[in-house]
Amino acid sequence: MKAVTIQPFSLNGKVKIPPSKSLCHRVIIAAALSNGQCTINNISMSEDIIATCEIMEKLGAQIKKIPDGLHINGKCASGFSSLGFVNSKLENNVAARNELECNESGSTLRFLIPIGMHSGEKIIFKGKGKLSQRPLKPYYEIFDKQNIKYTTKGGCLPLTIEGKLKPGNFELRGDVSSQFITGLLYELPLLNGDSTIVVTTKMESIGYIDLTLDVLSKFGVTIENNNYREFKIKGNQCYENRDYSVEGDFSQAAFYLAAGVLGGELQCLDVNMESLQGDKVIVDIIKDMGGNISLVDGIIKASKSDLKGSIIDVSQCPDLLPIVAVLGALSVGTTEIINARRARFKESDRIKAITTELNKIGAEVIERGDSLIIHGKPWLVGGIVNSWNDHRIAMALAIASTRCTENLTIEDSGAVKKSYPDFYQDFMRLGGKVNEWTMG
Missing domain, CATH: 3.65.10.10 (Enolpyruvate transferase domain)
Known part of the structure; x- marks a missing residue:
């Protein structure tokens, strides 16, 4: 089983968002x-x-x-x-x-x-x-x-x-x-x-x-x-043949937009603000939490912000729950994530998974039936967490590492291959310090 250890560094620069x-x-x-x-x-x-x-x-x-x-x-x-x-x-x-x-x-x-x-x-x-x-x-x-x-x-x-x-x-x-x-x-x-x-x-x-x-x-x-x-x-x-170019994935852009407002400055390339993707709502969620996000020449820019707690309904965007929970854990005040029942039936029970792993590293997350209540803190402490073999849990925890006081080790880190095989390479290109090793 693969694991990565990440040193706490903010992420900065431009990143090409992978296709949806x-x-x-x-x-x-x-x-x-x-x-x-x-x-x-x-x-x-x-x-x-x-x-x-x-x-x-x-x-x-x-x-x-x-x-x-x-x-x-x-x-x-x-x-x-x-x-x-x-x-x-x-x-x-x-x-x-x-x-x-x-x-x-x-x-x-x-x-x-x-x-x-x-x-x-x-x-x-x-x-x-x-x-x-x-x-x-x-x-x-x-x-x-x-x-x-x-x-x-x-x-x-x-x-x-x-x-x-x-x-x-x-x-x-x-x-x-x-x-x-x-x-x-x-x-x-x-x-x-x-x-x-x-x-x-x-x-x-x-x-x-x-x-x-x-x-x-x-x-x-x-x-x-x-x-x-x-x-x-x-x-x-009958289906008609045609050529098609796939636009960038807002569910993946969400991780970098979060990293930007948590302490860096990131520009997300290859995203379409006219997209029909439901996860495009991450832009509005972060803005509502006080995040500095701007759109210039088709590039979304996110920079360090003082985030505040909010009430966030994820019924239309359940895949955003893990990274939104990270944002809530590092905001001022209380964040409530509601209508998240379907998040329990993904690659993992994401309500339980993100609650368990964030609490291991110093967050204060309370699990409810279909919701999370999160009392924000300025920093998390780091330590050892597990991805639950869930790509979105692994990536959300990697972003949380940027606001830890100590190194963060993610067990079963290879789960990212499910949707984003180059995630850790892109993370390092943006300044992340990642050491990959094999547990055994």
């Missing part, structure tokens, strides 16, 4: 479903994105790595009449051909279950780490309603499915995960008939649905959105 992982997933899938050649620029081959690419290749798309991107030769709906099995080494191994490995990527799993079912052949979705336990109940309810045969291991992965979705009416809660709705929005246009998705509760993570609808539109798929309560989908549509 949420958009990378969506664009790769749309291109793979299209009928023709697509060039996708600005792709970061994190572990999650590799998982999505490998499954789309198994389903028949041809994907070639190029400098800073991918060439994708897609398959329209007719091309997915059966699994592609493009890897000739697997042709005589039926078990291996039908196994779709999602690694630890929740987006890969939930987006691709409906698409993988398109052929109606037997498929097996597998995963690693906590992914095997993450909820899939909304899909199970659909399978039961449509009499689709499936088996699980106590409700968890591996998930074996035999059958294909039929067009019709689909009812889903909006407060579990938008990923289930996204998965259906990708597959239902390919079916031989019209469908409707009815959202039975208030929609959370609307920004992620906006990203899905925007990508689908750009690839020629039409969805009628009735105020996020109902989506009407015409069947027999």
